């Protein structure tokens with residue numbers, strides 16, 4: 331094992347795993363702090379749910395993951411957070427970085443959420459989402475982690491007692507040797523965490539090469555793209571052209587969507603526009619007992635005989651707001667997640683072997699209901715979303731799962747995903 335990754339959320343973990351596989355590393359994702367022996371792979375990604383928990387809990391879980399990854403022989407540790415640097419004023423990016431640095435006995439790391447293929451770039455320490463500063467993007471209004479400052483040096487400095495500095499783009503543009511020299515100079519000046527600029531994949535490759543021998547890298551998924559070639563240059567890794575190969579499956583296909591993000595709303599709209607079979611979950615009807623998970627499942631199962639079915643709670647912001655006002659944000663979220671998770675488990679029981687799930691929280695609930703503990707990472711459907719393979723405990727069959735971050739994927743994502751997994755239309 332070469333690389334051990336600690337990811338602060340579920341779909342973020344599959345995102346970084348996908349980057350590694352794309353560049354030839356055989357990668358397995360483990361759900362939660364590993365309990366037993368870790369499987370054989372070049373990279374292991376531990377998926378935590380530590381993005382918005384109390385910093386103390388996030389630190390505890392991250393250190394648990396670190397211990398397991400080190401025991402398995404990881405040469406380098408990677409702390410993966412969101413490409414929009416999602417955090418609260420208290421953390422958890424700063425506190426987790428501090429704890430990992432201390433445990434690893436290192437006094438220099440980088441911080442770089444850039445993911446240019448998905449429009450996230452960092453310039454002069456400022457994070458852009460598409461053409462807008464982070465603070466002027468939709469992230470400004472995020473319910474849990476509103477990001478109102480695009481200056482990452484300032485944002486991170488507020489979360490750590492260690493000194494935060496900046497590795498500027500003009501240095502990165504000069505190549506890995508210059509970036510490495512500048513990191514050493516910053517370290518000599520007392521900087522412990524350097525926010526690194528990156529505006530395209532070339533910059534990510536440079537940063538990965540410059541940081542391949544640091545004990546710890548902290549980043550979004552982007553920097554991971556450059557690590558496999560950097561390891562190969564050092565003779566640590568022989569990239570495997572088959573790293574993304576997954577077994578073919580037979581059986582039905584379904585999509586379960588609990589994400590209400592803009593991208594997912596467009597994907598659901600496209601599916602419906604194309605006349606795809608669909609069952610809509612209405613949270614108020616669920617709450618009042620006019621809908622039940624069992625009833626919705628039955629309806630979906632009937633459609634499944636002819637074609638793939640979409641089960642969705644996805645709705646526009648006004649509709650979600652009205653439901654949240656009636657039921658409470660937390661209660662509405664859990665009600666829908668539990669219903670979708672039960673329906674997903676029922677669909678697998680009914681023979682679904684290709685399952686797309688939209689939304690990070692929704693994915694967490696579904697994977698828990700399926701009692702999946704490990705995912706082998708396969709080919710990318712779009713930047714940040716791979717197909718993955720798990721073992722269905724009940725049948726022993728291979729189950730293909732695509733866990734999509736809310737904001738990822740184009741409007742045709744669901745159809746593209748099923749086609750890539752061999753679903754004949």
Ligand SMILES: Nc1ncnc2c1ncn2[C@@H]1O[C@H](COP(=O)(O)OP(=O)(O)OP(=O)(O)O)[C@@H](O)[C@H]1O
Nearest residue numbers: 589591643645653663666667689690691692735736
């Ligand atoms: N119609 C609805 N009304 C209220 N809440 C809903 C509705 N549909 C889904 N939800 C809830 O909204 C939340 C969506 O979160 P989820 O993490 O699944 O998606 P996301 O935030 O778009 O994805 P990501 O975290 O990957 O960006 C879930 O808790 C889900 O149960």
Ligand SMILES: O=C(O)[C@@H](O)C(=O)CO
Nearest residue numbers: 341342345412413550735
């Ligand atoms: O980095 C990203 O944007 C995603 O992997 C993610 O973490 C979404 O929650």
